[in-house]
Amino acid sequence: MKTICPRCESTGVTQMHAGMENDQVLWRVWHCKDCAYTWRDSEPAESIDPKVRPAWAQMKGVDFDSLRQVIPPAHKPT
Amino acid sequence: MATEKTVSLSAEAKAVAARVGSLRDFLAYLGEHEQCVSWPDPVMPEPDIRNISVAAGNNVSTGPAVIFDKIRGYPGKRIAVNVHGSFGNLALLLGLPKTTPVRELFFEIIRRWGSDKPLLERVAPEKAPVNENRIDKNINLYDLLPLYRINANDGGFYIGKACVVSRDPLDPDNFGKQNVGIYRIQVMGPDTFTLLSIPAHDMGRQMLMAEQHGKPLKVSVMIGNHPAMPMFAATPVGYDESEFAYASQMMGAPLRLTTAVNGTDILADTEMVIEGELQLNQREVEGPFGEFPGSYSGVRKVPLFRVTGVSHRNNPIFENIYIGKGWTEHDTLIGLNTSAPIYAQLKKDFPEVAAVNALYQHGLTGIISVKNRFSGFAKSVAMRALGTPHGTMYLKNLILVDENVDPFDLNQVMWALSTRTRANDIIVIPNMPMVPIDPAAEVPGKGHRLIIDATSFMAPDNLGADPHLVDRPMGPEIDALMQRLSELQKGSV
Numbered sequence A: 001m002k003t004i005c006p007r008c009e010s011t012g013v014t015q016m017h018a019g020m021e022n023d024q025v026l027w028r029v030w031h032c033k034d035c036a037y038t039w040r041d042s043e044p045a046e047s048i049d050p051k052v053r054p055a056w057a058q059m060k061g062v063d064f065d066s067l068r069q070v071i072p073p074a075h076k077p078t
Numbered sequence B: 001m002a003t004e005k006t007v008s009l010s011a012e013a014k015a016v017a018a019r020v021g022s023l024r025d026f027l028a029y030l031g032e033h034e035q036c037v038s039w040p041d042p043v044m045p046e047p048d049i050r051n052i053s054v055a056a057g058n059n060v061s062t063g064p065a066v067i068f069d070k071i072r073g074y075p076g077k078r079i080a081v082n083v084h085g086s087f088g089n090l091a092l093l094l095g096l097p098k099t100t101p102v103r104e105l106f107f108e109i110i111r112r113w114g115s116d117k118p119l120l121e122r123v124a125p126e127k128a129p130v131n132e133n134r135i136d137k138n139i140n141l142y143d144l145l146p147l148y149r150i151n152a153n154d155g156g157f158y159i160g161k162a163c164v165v166s167r168d169p170l171d172p173d174n175f176g177k178q179n180v181g182i183y184r185i186q187v188m189g190p191d192t193f194t195l196l197s198i199p200a201h202d203m204g205r206q207m208l209m210a211e212q213h214g215k216p217l218k219v220s221v222m223i224g225n226h227p228a229m230p231m232f233a234a235t236p237v238g239y240d241e242s243e244f245a246y247a248s249q250m251m252g253a254p255l256r257l258t259t260a261v262n263g264t265d266i267l268a269d270t271e272m273v274i275e276g277e278l279q280l281n282q283r284e285v286e287g288p289f290g291e292f293p294g295s296y297s298g299v300r301k302v303p304l305f306r307v308t309g310v311s312h313r314n315n316p317i318f319e320n321i322y323i324g325k326g327w328t329e330h331d332t333l334i335g336l337n338t339s340a341p342i343y344a345q346l347k348k349d350f351p352e353v354a355a356v357n358a359l360y361q362h363g364l365t366g367i368i369s370v371k372n373r374f375s376g377f378a379k380s381v382a383m384r385a386l387g388t389p390h391g392t393m394y395l396k397n398l399i400l401v402d403e404n405v406d407p408f409d410l411n412q413v414m415w416a417l418s419t420r421t422r423a424n425d426i427i428v429i430p431n432m433p434m435v436p437i438d439p440a441a442e443v444p445g446k447g448h449r450l451i452i453d454a455t456s457f458m459a460p461d462n463l464g465a466d467p468h469l470v471d472r473p474m475g476p477e478i479d480a481l482m483q484r485l486s487e488l489q490k491g492s493v
């Protein structure tokens, strides 16, 4: 099954790290390039299952460019 | 302005200051006083570390620091939490017995307050323990640190208690303008992170300057520090005052500094330093993060940093914090240092002020104990408190009590509320500045203030029926009797 982001349901996710135990992979850390959510696949469902996560915490369909800037950039990034 | 004031310490405080030069020293010292434990069982990063951190912090008086060294999937890695999570731990740092009442800790901080003559010792970089290991290439923060999610709906893995050093991008050789602060850091990739600050804070100011003028902003993220450092990194000092100088003088012992590869000053004995550079005008989606008011702050665009190098001690300890719905280590870490400057500033104009308790949620609620010079005087003191630098943003609810009510003893404060407050002694000031992440704000950054005058009535007030107060026995004699009773209890089995 393809891994999707638990927060924005994007498929643009990358494995960042794997935790090992006795030469076996115990868990993997993933990162979403769209909403920047980071998670470990061993976490409780409240953090990593889109069906269990609270609705307010979901970001499917959010326009990321419209998010509030805490420190507005002085110039356009080069 | 630096004042070059020095602190005088008791023999016990001097002894602690002399032997505690690093996080490791402090953990050992706490351990000798049954205030640090190693968690014996294997833990999963989530939710075990979160849950054990909360449990350790629930005992505000004598909850221990906790070291994890059996973290599943992170063999050989170590985490320490709750190092500043109880008043017992703070008391030990100040050279006092771990059962010292909070009120006495407050006065010990006040006694040391304002002392800023730098006690700094330079260590050559090649001799600094933090440089035992250096990584310049193929940097992977996920491999270097046992990262974990602090609260279940945080947007990622946070470094929550690091002290970040940065130089003024327009005046990089000025030691005083070098800033040390605690800012929340979200790891965004193997070698990237966001750092959240606001324009009103020193770091935010430096980010604005760097981007405005196209100058580099280099930071050193110090993780696992001398216990005085996070206490004073979170304390507001003037922009041209050094947090290093403050922390060293307040502890009464030299802090060992060395120079990081990127030119900033860092603690020579810190566990790990992540050197980063602001990626000018680049932003990343950051948050939510369970913040000190006990609610999640929203998702925003926040400045992005790239890691240029990492130095660390052998077998480093990742010191982190549990923060969220109070009481948490955040409250203990900064509470006394939040209360002290408000007290010092009020005391200058109003010597009648006896003590200030701003422990709650960074001072969102404050309790001021003051002797009424005349009827209504306490309200004037409250107004002055709202005008102090911290009060301007943070002091939202203020409770005024008499000078003989201990503001750190909530049973006494409740007595004052029950018997001294008349409903028309409450003032609401609408549409005042507010901490943007306070969930009670009407709109982020704007809301109302509340002043409750729970001091005694005096002429020309109507004193009401039965106004004669009982003179409750208190003071050293009663304290000694309480001590005697507790000894009798121990020997009574």
Ligand SMILES: [Zn+2]
Pocket (backbone or CB within 6 Å): A005, A006, A007, A008, A009, A010, A032, A033, A034, A035, A036, A037
């Ligand atoms: Zn996503």
